[in-house]
Amino acid sequence: MTKTMTDVVCPFCGTLCDDLEVSLSDDGKQILEVYNACVIGTEKFLHSQAKDRVTRPRMRQEDGSWKEVSYDEAVEYTAKILANAKKPLMYGWSSTNCEAQSVGHEIAEMCGACVDNTAAVCHGTTLIAVQDIGIPSCTLGEIKNRADRIIFWGCNPAHAHPRHMSRYSIYPRGFFTGKGHKSRKIVVVDPRVTDTASLADIHLQVEQGRDYELLNALRVALNNEWLPDVVAGIPQEKIREVAEVCKSGRFGIIFFGMGVTQSLSKNHNIDEAIALTKHLNEFTKFSIMPMRGHYNVTGSGEVLAWQFGFPYSVDLSRGFARYNPGDTSTIDLLLRGEVDAMLTIASDPGAHFPISAVKQIAKIPSVAIDPHLTPTTGVSKLHVPVAFVGVEVGGNAYRMDNVPIDTRKVVDPPAGMLTDEEFLTKVRDRVKQLKGVK
């Protein structure tokens, strides 16, 4: 008889759905079906079982081919390149558990490394804005139960967080939102008519890159002051209508994404979005929340912040923690050619960094710790495959609203494979020997 495991947590996006059900073969070794997940989550569980998976570390040879090596050899190479480097970079962390992150930080401290997570290319500018002016936020549970005004600004959950809308933001019936979708007004701000925009009551098709002006115009409209006829491509009547919709709600929330964090005004867009939220609180209750991408990028920020005081782009090369985006941030470090060894874990900068930064990774000693084959493993000297966190090993992760959730182990990894935490622990112990740390 097949077994069904309930309350499984999906380790893909920041929605961190915790209601999955997975049916397993009699011996508990094979995942047969995944229920309740979206297509991406389902694919993650099912593909982890692929027959062609790489299960042992591989080192790139002179002629470009891979040679299989043991985990011990992989530990030795990794420990040596980090211990010998002047300014090693340890990047990623967003698709692994907090336990592995913490071990990684011990290594970073001993080696004087720069530590950064995928916020570098995602919500890093949000973190800068939060440090500038603070953030009035809440949990997704509060949104489900209370929010009747939902704004999606520069984010497209229909594609990036597929179950966010059904679990929390548009459709669910909550304590004070008993009519579900009908209890809520949805506003989407996006330069494209996205699949999320097509679900909205109002879509503001802002001119790309002019979000700051529109956010600012909404604040002017809240005060009933003068506006030009058109701002950022939106007629002023429409802007005033949205301001009224927001004011008339009991509890509103702005969810925002890469549309504002990655376009030209960057952290200033977020400053203004937070200022708008603060302003709206003069009329009603409003909150704001970044739509975090990787399932545990939030956790990486938390662990870094409680250990070193800063949530990303931490530079330990002087023996104490420094934080100065633009200087200590990964893209800038790579583009300036300052990094002389790189460890990538639980992320894929090869695919998601500008190509000029990836070229630098290809030039230096590098290790990529990842269950998959990726463009990063394709340019790294050593590839260390590991168990899938949230599928083959449990561990702690933080949802986009900073709520920690323990992920669950569903099946065993292929025989002999290490987890991120186990591999990093071996590297840490070897680095201790190399550095003569007691």
Next chain:
Amino acid sequence: MANKISLNLISGRTIQQGVCIESGKEKPSYRTACGIIEMDPSDLRKMGAWKNTNVKVTSEFGSVIVKAVETTQGPHPGVGFIPMGPWANSVISPNTYSTGMPTFKGVPVTVEVAINEPILLGIELVQKQCGVKVG
């Protein structure tokens, strides 16, 4: 007549991108999902190309061959969309303006028909640009 046209490029997630990064970035399905530029039908007409034509996208930072497809999330005349991945990142702006964040959205590009040029697989595209020897 085929023309070179100018667009404002943005990149971002799609659900197909999400599925394909889990099902294997070494596979052709990743290229099918992300080695594309979603364009408004009016821009395809301006370029003088049918949908599903290979095109060359060029910015001040590089160029890449992708398939021009008709957008399903439009209209958005003047805006081109390449799903996040190595194809988009071959042309987006690495400038962080001291924020640490590259400019993934809002990059001026030109697009022109390149019917005979191949669209590379994801890992291959990155390895080639980085000069990695593959055995």
